[in-house]
Amino acid sequence: MMSPRRRLRTCYILVLAFPLLWCIQLALPLISLRCNIAWANALGSACRKLSASRFAHGHVDSTIRRGLANSEAAADLELVGVPAEYASDAVYLSSRLADLQDDNLTHPLMLARFLSFAEVKDAESLIRDAHYWRINVDVPAIMSEWGVPDKTQVGWRRSPQSPRAILTDRHFCAGRISAKTRTGAPLLVAKLGQLDMDGVVREGMVDLVFNQFVFLTEDILQAQHAISVRKQELVLATLVIDVNGLGLGVLKHASALKRFANVFNSYYPELADTIVIVNAPFFFVQIWRIFSLMLAPSTNKKVQIYGKNFAADLEAKTAVDLDSLPAWLGGQGSDFDVPPSEQVPQGAMAELQLEAVR
Numbered sequence: 001m002m003s004p005r006r007r008l009r010t011c012y013i014l015v016l017a018f019p020l021l022w023c024i025q026l027a028l029p030l031i032s033l034r035c036n037i038a039w040a041n042a043l044g045s046a047c048r049k050l051s052a053s054r055f056a057h058g059h060v061d062s063t064i065r066r067g068l069a070n071s072e073a074a075a076d077l078e079l080v081g082v083p084a085e086y087a088s089d090a091v092y093l094s095s096r097l098a099d100l101q102d103d104n105l106t107h108p109l110m111l112a113r114f115l116s117f118a119e120v121k122d123a124e125s126l127i128r129d130a131h132y133w134r135i136n137v138d139v140p141a142i143m144s145e146w147g148v149p150d151k152t153q154v155g156w157r158r159s160p161q162s163p164r165a166i167l168t169d170r171h172f173c174a175g176r177i178s179a180k181t182r183t184g185a186p187l188l189v190a191k192l193g194q195l196d197m198d199g200v201v202r203e204g205m206v207d208l209v210f211n212q213f214v215f216l217t218e219d220i221l222q223a224q225h226a227i228s229v230r231k232q233e234l235v236l237a238t239l240v241i242d243v244n245g246l247g248l249g250v251l252k253h254a255s256a257l258k259r260f261a262n263v264f265n266s267y268y269p270e271l272a273d274t275i276v277i278v279n280a281p282f283f284f285v286q287i288w289r290i291f292s293l294m295l296a297p298s299t300n301k302k303v304q305i306y307g308k309n310f311a312a313d314l315e316a317k318t319a320v321d322l323d324s325l326p327a328w329l330g331g332q333g334s335d336f337d338v339p340p341s342e343q344v345p346q347g348a349m350a351e352l353q354l355e356a357v358r
Contacts, residue, residue, distance in 0.1 A: 155223030199344025
């Protein structure tokens, strides 16, 4: 049996120990939390080391997907070519757009492309609109009908696979040529002045021409994105548009052509860094006054207009070598890279429908 003195000492010990035990109980979760934070930091560091290689192969890193909008994540994006001024916003956009599960439109370099065109809030809306538009018009089906994947280079190779695609290609006016600019960017060439817009409208071929336009624009986007990923920098295409033969009569088709411009502005922003218009007639200023209103202001700033003696300015003020252009533009390239732009004959669509019945 305990003596009174021993019982008193035991009570003192319990009184002193209880607060100590209580403090330990409170401290354990904090200790655990600090350990978890240490592990999380270690894991985050490991993820950041992996991110550059993952981005380089076209995949968005899972840490960015979770929206870790911080300077370290932004620095990772800079390593794969995202310009510094867009890196933080690209991290934020990636987290906002994770629900789309669209690795093409949400790749960091693609996000940078949209951010160079619009502020972050507007860029998010543009990307979402582009995502759902691509579903609505069925871009994959268009690409498969108007071409085949280009295994030797990047993007797609124009190769119409259906009777209606073959018909449309015969009368279309633009294509991505095999040559590139001096900086390695894709090069699109168009002979807009030869497009028989009167015949296209008369024969009810506007939707078909629109599909080939989507094929061309998507091909340019995919080609320059693949080059951007490989070079780890934002690469934009150059457009050379020959307007020789274009008359004031094209203005009556402004409403139809506005549909094409809307696709360019809304779903493929910042597709080109330079748009060169050559062989412009003296009255082209009147045509351009109308068509420039259809393009975004940032796109208008990239336009250079030259007359028939454009060769010196083209080589001096752009990254395009004259020799790389098709022969009909004074170069040494193939004329077959661009569709022939034939006049649309009377009854072209009727003939196509008869062939479908047969």
